[in-house]
Amino acid sequence: MNDHIKFLLNGELVTLGGFDPGLTVLRYLREQAKLKGTKEGCAEGDCGACTAVSATLENDVVVYKAFNTCIQFMGSMHGKALFTIEGISTPAQPHPVQKAMVECHGSQCGFCTPGFVMSLFGGYCNGAGGDRKSVDDLLAGNLCRCTGYRPIVDAAASALSLAKPVDFDGNRDALAAALAEISAPGAVRIESEAGEFFLPATTDELADILAKTPKARIVAGGTDLGLHVTKRHIQFEALVSVAAIAEMNAVVAEAGGLRIGAAVTYETAWPHLEKLYPDMGELIRRIGSVQVRSSGTIGGNIGNGSPIADSSPVLIAAGATLTLRKGAERRTVPLEDYFIEYGRQDLRPCEFIEEIFVPRPAAGAVLKAYKVSKRFDQDISAVCGIFNLSFAERDGVTRVASARIAFGGMAGTPLRATACEAFLIGKPWTEETVADAKAILDRTYEPISDARASAGYRRLIASNLLTKYFLETTASKEFRLAGRLEEFTSWTQ
Numbered sequence: 001m002n003d004h005i006k007f008l009l010n011g012e013l014v015t016l017g018g019f020d021p022g023l024t025v026l027r028y029l030r031e032q033a034k035l036k037g038t039k040e041g042c043a044e045g046d047c048g049a050c051t052a053v054s055a056t057l058e059n060d061v062v063v064y065k066a067f068n069t070c071i072q073f074m075g076s077m078h079g080k081a082l083f084t085i086e087g088i089s090t091p092a093q094p095h096p097v098q099k100a101m102v103e104c105h106g107s108q109c110g111f112c113t114p115g116f117v118m119s120l121f122g123g124y125c126n127g128a129g130g131d132r133k134s135v136d137d138l139l140a141g142n143l144c145r146c147t148g149y150r151p152i153v154d155a156a157a158s159a160l161s162l163a164k165p166v167d168f169d170g171n172r173d174a175l176a177a178a179l180a181e182i183s184a185p186g187a188v189r190i191e192s193e194a195g196e197f198f199l200p201a202t203t204d205e206l207a208d209i210l211a212k213t214p215k216a217r218i219v220a221g222g223t224d225l226g227l228h229v230t231k232r233h234i235q236f237e238a239l240v241s242v243a244a245i246a247e248m249n250a251v252v253a254e255a256g257g258l259r260i261g262a263a264v265t266y267e268t269a270w271p272h273l274e275k276l277y278p279d280m281g282e283l284i285r286r287i288g289s290v291q292v293r294s295s296g297t298i299g300g301n302i303g304n305g306s307p308i309a310d311s312s313p314v315l316i317a318a319g320a321t322l323t324l325r326k327g328a329e330r331r332t333v334p335l336e337d338y339f340i341e342y343g344r345q346d347l348r349p350c351e352f353i354e355e356i357f358v359p360r361p362a363a364g365a366v367l368k369a370y371k372v373s374k375r376f377d378q379d380i381s382a383v384c385g386i387f388n389l390s391f392a393e394r395d396g397v398t399r400v401a402s403a404r405i406a407f408g409g410m411a412g413t414p415l416r417a418t419a420c421e422a423f424l425i426g427k428p429w430t431e432e433t434v435a436d437a438k439a440i441l442d443r444t445y446e447p448i449s450d451a452r453a454s455a456g457y458r459r460l461i462a463s464n465l466l467t468k469y470f471l472e473t474t475a476s477k478e479f480r481l482a483g484r485l486e487e488f489t490s491w492t493q
């Protein structure tokens with residue numbers, strides 16, 4: 001095993017070993033590399049002040065990813081190119097996104113500016129568009145307390161509308177060659193007084209490391225685990241990263257559905273899942289920010305076991321299963337059974353999630369995903385309701401043929417509404433049926449009140465989401481909405 005990682009820092013090859021497994025990229029940049037342009041704001045992935053960009057080779061193509069350095073572990077930089085604000089320009093030749101920021105007056109106190117520039121740089125290199133939706137998506141993970149955003153949005157629209165894509169220095173081939181040289185497979189083990197950081201290259205190596213080092217904690221994107229270091233000040237004795245395991249980073253389409261490796265990021269999974277279930281794509285767009293989605297994984301979202309994780313309810317409603325592996329032994333578990341109770345999952349010591357299988361939609365099924373949160377972007381769900389029903393015509397009546405309904409934020413785990421599903425199957429798809437089903441939903445869940453929402457709000461919104469689903473799946477939606485409007489008008493007169 002190698003005892004160091006190799007990466008390109010603003011074009012220069014760096015070999016690094018003997019570091020604390022919990023060393024974040026931000027700490028490395030500011031304290032060791034003395035690159036202080038990358039700022040620390042929140043230290044929890046929310047403000048974007050610490051944004052840098054990594055570049056990797058994916059199928060021989062250079063892919064740039066903006067990410068939050070505050071919660072990313074340094075070991076994950078192995079085999080990558082890392083760009084910071086210091087490396088994208090010279091004083092004589094600012095990068096086009098920097099020029100646009102200056103011309104549009106996009107900076108005041110300047111604390112947030114390197115982060116905004118790096119998010120824009122990542123988008124620019126990947127050929128993101130300058131339309132409002134692309135700009136909003138690109139900048140949702142960056143906060144500014146001074147400018148009021150308009151000048152920054154103008155700068156983004158201006159820089160990203162340039163007739164490109166081009167990469168930042170027109171030297172993408174040279175970068176691809178340099179990356180090819182350092183991204184050769186091979187396991188890494190970094191040891192220091194503080195602990196160990198493992199980077200296995202295969203699932204067999206991962207299984208072996210976990211068997212021999214039971215205290216090792218798996219890390220994928222680090223967007224949950226990074227906060228254990230920055231906020232809870234936990235010192236990990238051993239971390240084992242799944243980021244360099246090719247099998248766990250693959251998405252394989254089969255006749256029956258998709259096999260998604262547990263280390264696949266949201267950004268990579270998004271187009272595949274969207275093809276099967278368009279609303280799953282919309283839901284992924286609402287997870288965190290570009291920075292979070294470029295690192296965060298579906299395996300990590302499930303592994304974290306949070307009752308408000310967004311991917312769990314939607315995958316449960318789609319009928320997903322998990323492959324869990326310990327040593328050479330594998331078992332398959334329906335995702336809904338993985339969550340036992342709050343804080344407890346069906347994962348044995350030294351076992352790991354290897355992949356997630358997402359079946360294709362049943363014939364005639366309509367999956368709708370509704371995330372209810374205080375903000376559209378970069379916010380955690382108060383309630384996440386997923387409805388996956390199929391319908392069939394019998395005797396001229398549309399009836400429910402199958403039903404899978406799951407909620408996040410309504411219990412200690414992501415949970416299916418099995419009583420409501422059983423009631424719906426075979427019933428005519430009418431307002432009366434929906435009214436009765438809503439009463440059952442209301443009795444199913446006992447949500448808690450917390451900072452995100454009260455229990456009462458959660459119950460009301462959960463059952464009202466079924467009405468929304470009904471309106472969206474019935475042809476007479478406009479008529480019904482018009483009817484509601486008439487009702488409302490007569491009531492207010």
Ligand SMILES: Cc1cc2nc3c(=O)[nH]c(=O)nc-3n(C[C@H](O)[C@H](O)[C@H](O)COP(=O)(O)OP(=O)(O)OC[C@H]3O[C@@H](n4cnc5c(N)ncnc54)[C@H](O)[C@@H]3O)c2cc1C
Binds near residue numbers: 226378
């Ligand atoms: C700013 C911000 C916004 C966020 N917004 C959202 C949001 O909108 N919706 C949402 O659901 N989440 C959100 N999150 C939470 C987080 O991004 C997700 O839960 C993400 O999917 C975690 O994936 P990861 O790869 O980063 O996991 P990591 O942090 O690497 O790991 C998380 C946990 O899973 C375990 N784990 C990882 N991989 C495996 C495996 N293969 N087998 C077994 N255990 C494993 C780890 O040991 C750890 O306990 C947000 C986080 C941040 C910082």
Ligand code: FES
Binds near residue numbers: 043047049068
């Ligand atoms: S410091 Fe705020 S996202 Fe990293």
Ligand code: FES
Binds near residue numbers: 147
């Ligand atoms: S310019 Fe001051 S925080 Fe953005």
